[in-house]
Amino acid sequence: MRCVFSEYLEVEPGIAASQRSGVTRWLRLLTALRDDLTTTVFPDDCHLCAGSLTSWSKTPVCDACLGRVSPQQDSLCLVCGEALGMESARFAVALGADACTACRLAAPEFARAVAFGRYEDELRELLHQLKYSHMQRLAVEPLGRWLAEAIATLAPQAGRDVAVIAVPLYSARERARGFNQSVLLANAAIRHLRKTDRTWKLQSAHDALRRTRDTEAQFSLQPRARRSNMRGAFAVAQGAGLRGREVLLVDDIMTTGATARECARVLRRAGAANVWVATVARAQPETAILMEPGDVARWGGS
Ligand SMILES: [Zn+2]
Numbered sequence: 629m630r631c632v633f634s635e636y637l638e639v640e641p642g643i644a645a646s647q648r649s650g651v652t653r654w655l656r657l658l659t660a661l662r663d664d665l666t667t668t669v670f671p672d673d674c675h676l677c678a679g680s681l682t683s684w685s686k687t688p689v690c691d692a693c694l695g696r697v698s699p700q701q702d703s704l705c706l707v708c709g710e711a712l713g714m715e716s717a718r719f720a721v722a723l724g725a726d727a728c729t730a731c732r733l734a735a736p737e738f739a740r741a742v743a744f745g746r747y748e749d750e751l752r753e754l755l756h757q758l759k760y761s762h763m764q765r766l767a768v769e770p771l772g773r774w775l776a777e778a779i780a781t782l783a784p785q786a787g788r789d790v791a792v793i794a795v796p797l798y799s800a801r802e803r804a805r806g807f808n809q810s811v812l813l814a815n816a817a818i819r820h821l822r823k824t825d826r827t828w829k830l831q832s833a834h835d836a837l838r839r840t841r842d843t844e845a846q847f848s849l850q851p852r853a854r855r856s857n858m859r860g861a862f863a864v865a866q867g868a869g870l871r872g873r874e875v876l877l878v879d880d881i882m883t884t885g886a887t888a889r890e891c892a893r894v895l896r897r898a899g900a901a902n903v904w905v906a907t908v909a910r911a912q913p914e915t916a917i918l919m920e921p922g923d924v925a926r927w928g929g930s
């Protein structure tokens with residue numbers, strides 16, 4: 629059943645070169661249409677639990693799996709969003725500041741980082757599906773919607789007129805993957821927010837920041853070494869026009885915060901008034917311990 633449209637999408641041998649690019653465009657369009665139709669008309673199995681999908685949805689994940697993802701409930705550092713352990717929470721309250729030890733010792737250059745959920749279980753699987761199984765539609769629903777919820781919590785401090793910049797991938801890595809998941813997530817969240825509230829003035833400015841070095845293979849480094857390895861890995865484009873702007877940096881996952889700190893540093897240096905950070909997921913310390921080696925390798929220590 630699933631292949632019912634495929635025979636119409638085969639390239640005819642010997643087709644003229646001048647016609648090829650137009651044909652390729654049409655083939656891409658038809659393939660996308662076919663994927664949408666087959667998923668909607670002939671629902672797939674859930675990509676997470678392999679159970680049958682009974683609802684008529686473009687999201688290839690069942691309601692039960694989606695229902696197990698919830699916003700973070702922990703007591704969090706009000707700066708970087710790390711879960712405060714019992715002791716750390718008591719210490720923070722005693723000092724009258726809900727910030728973790730790391731933020732008190734060396735305040736990051738970003739004003740605040742928020743994340744929708746913990747990087748674990750179903751949420752981790754959904755992000756893997758997006759990045760490594762090329763399930764780009766997950767960026768729109770549900771991941772982009774959840775990211776929008778996290779961004780909305782920043783509005784009282786950051787306002788609603790912000791330049792949105794996705795953390796860039798190194799160019800070779802983006803070419804290999806075919807897309808930057810953070811750009812897809814940021815754009816989806818912008819659309820969700822504009823739909824829910826017209827007072828949002830979010831301008832995507834992804835080209836303002838670029839990654840000048842591939843730092844993804846730094847998973848074996850300790851947090852301090854990761855931070856110094858990140859130094860100089862990002863650059864702000866000439867004429868980015870960020871002076872005096874509130875900037876929202878978007879990424880899929882925040883782990884050690886080294887990426888966010890370095891991006892914030894260069895964005896502030898380029899004149900950004902404040903840098904705010906929003907991610908779909910936050911790896912909390914207990915989560916990091918539970919991570920598998922392969923996961924850490926792909927995770928890349930951002
Ligand atoms: Zn499921």
Ligand SMILES: [Zn+2]
Binds near residue numbers: 706709710727731732
């Ligand atoms: Zn903190």
